[in-house]
Structure formats: C-alpha cells, structure tokens
Amino acid sequence: MSIATRLMATAAISASMAAAPALAETTLKISHYLPSVHGIHTDFIVPWTEQITECTGGEVQFEIFPAGTQLGNVARQQEQVMAGVVDIAHGLHGIPRGRFPRTSLIDMPFLTDSAGAASYALWELYPDYLAEEYKGLKVLALHAHNGGLLHTNEKKVETMEDMDGLRIRTPSPAVSEMLSYLGADPQGLPPGEVYESLQRGVIDGTVFPWDPVKSFGLNEVLNYHLDLGAYTVSFFYVMNQRSYDALSDEAKACVDQYSGDALVSQFGDWWDSWDVPGREEAIAAGHEITELSDEERARWEETLQPMMDSYLQTVKDAGVDNADEIYQAMQDKIAEYEASRQN
Known part of the structure; x- marks a missing residue:
C-alpha cells in the first residue's frame, strides 16, 4: 500500500469516528x-x-x-x-x-x-x-x-410507669401514638437534631435501632437503653x-x-x-442495657391494643378503606418470611 493510499485510509477512519455519535x-x-x-x-x-x-x-x-x-x-x-x-x-x-x-x-x-x-x-x-x-x-x-429501642439519658426505663411524662423523640405517626399510650410525650424531630436536643435537655430520650445511635454519635449523650423490639x-x-x-x-x-x-x-x-457497632459502643461506654421482660411486654401489648385499633381507624378515615386488609396482609407476609427462615 502506497503512502498516499495509507493516508487516505487513515483519513477515512478518522472521518467515520468523528461522525459516530458519542456515548451520552x-x-x-x-x-x-x-x-x-x-x-x-x-x-x-x-x-x-x-x-x-x-x-x-x-x-x-x-x-x-x-x-x-x-x-x-x-x-x-x-x-x-x-x-x-x-x-x-x-x-x-x-x-x-x-x-x-x-x-x-x-x-x-x-x-x-x-x-x-x-x-x-x-x-x-x-x-x-x-x-x-x-x-x-x-x-x-x-x-x-x-426493632427499635428506647434510649434515655437520665432515667432508666423498665416498666410502663417509668415512661410517664418522658419527652421522647418519635420517627412516625404510629410510633407517636404508641408512645402516647405508654404515658410518654412524643416529640417529632429529624434524626440530625436528636443529639443537641438530648444535650440541651429538650428531650429525655429517643427511639432508634442501634445503628443511628452510632452514626449520629448519640452514645455520648445517652446512658440507658431498653431493648423493646416493639416497633419498626x-x-x-x-x-x-x-x-x-x-x-x-x-x-x-x-x-x-x-x-x-x-x-x-x-x-x-x-x-x-449495622446494629452491632452501636451496641458495642454503648457497652464499652458502661451504659446499662435492659431487655423488656415477657411480663412487661404482655402489659404493653394489652395497653396498646386500643391504640392499634384507633390508628387503623385513623388510616381508614384518611381514605384507606382497606386498611384492615393491608394490615392483615402485612402480618401474613411477615409470618411467611419468618417461616421461610426457619426451614
């Protein structure tokens, strides 16, 4: 192939490349x-x-x-x-x-x-x-x-009576209702404002799983943790x-x-x-971690039954006519998942 032919071939290739659309x-x-x-x-x-x-x-x-x-x-x-x-x-x-x-x-x-x-x-x-x-x-x-825990700074909580009057940060309407029925005063706050609110005494505690306790540095301003397993x-x-x-x-x-x-x-x-580091950090800091007893859990469930009925009605009033059906379907799917994990 002559030099002239090679130059023409190279020019043709370059032209075709220039004409090809670039990847958007x-x-x-x-x-x-x-x-x-x-x-x-x-x-x-x-x-x-x-x-x-x-x-x-x-x-x-x-x-x-x-x-x-x-x-x-x-x-x-x-x-x-x-x-x-x-x-x-x-x-x-x-x-x-x-x-x-x-x-x-x-x-x-x-x-x-x-x-x-x-x-x-x-x-x-x-x-x-x-x-x-x-x-x-x-x-x-x-x-x-x-399942979330109840984390407090000054007061250890073991029973429903211990919740009375505590200002607890809440993440959702259902959890707010739960806290109210248990005697607490729910406070709606974004997660990023919990540290300062605990530090300043604006709230007495918060409900969270372990992982945000670690990621938001909350073990620095907490002392007690009640393992509820009561909500997600x-x-x-x-x-x-x-x-x-x-x-x-x-x-x-x-x-x-x-x-x-x-x-x-x-x-x-x-x-x-994600939950492991938050719990380990609390243990290393000498915090007290308590698990809700079976007897106390039964009391909480009984106390919260009217709240659950009321919340379902609130959802229906908001236009969700099949709220009961959805709630039952959630229970069924959770049972289905748990059964599959046992096999």
Missing part, C-alpha cells in the same frame, strides 16, 4: 438524610451507584447528597424527587406525617422487630396494596429497620419517573437489575451488621 453520559442526583458514615450510604447507596455505572459502561454516573448538604434534609426527600430537584431519594415514610398512610401500617407496634421480615412484607405488598402512594415515582426499594420504621428508595423514562433501554435494564427483589433482600443482613 447522564449524571443522576441522589439525596438522603443520613451521615456519609452510615451503612445506608457506605454499604447500600454508594455500591448501588457503582453497580449501575459499571453495568451501563459509564453511561450513567451519580452525584450523592447526604446529610449536611443542601439536599440532605429528611423532611424534603419526597418533594425533591417528585419535583425533579433530585433524580433519586432515600427517605423516611413518617416524615413529613401523613403522606404514606398505607405503607406506614408496617410501623404498628409488635408487628415485627425484623428488618428482613418488614422489608419483605413491604416489597411483596407494594404492587397490589401500596402502589397508589407512589404515583410519579419509580420505586426502587421499600425497606424497614430492625420504614423507608423509601425512589426515582423520579421522568428521570427513569429518559434513560436508554440499556440503562433502565441496569437500574432494574440492581433494584427491587435483588436490593430489598439484602436489608435484613445489612441491618443486623
């Missing part, structure tokens, strides 16, 4: 309300984004906004993703109140203390019972935490539907591959591991 790169914004040291960020969201980026060959990139950033406010996660301010958000169903009445039935007392069971129930019931609450959203996962709280991981629809078919397939069943099934094990 999309950067999606994700917001959540937890510190960047929390397992939600380190074990869940960051690896999830890396999986999607790798699966799409770099077509989809991510920018994450955790607590402490301009998009990390727990009360704004839903509205931000609905408005398209962010493309994906992870938030609490109970903050702000009243937006997810069907889903929040999972927060009812003594329904389960297992993140795995609650997360399984939510995801199984989503298509037929909960989808109406997520219009305009692509639901990537619904999940819940392990649920979360959403959702994407703006328009943002999802704008992706290429290949990118959509990648998002689907690493979301849904594949994602929800991991929360039980994740939460078990």
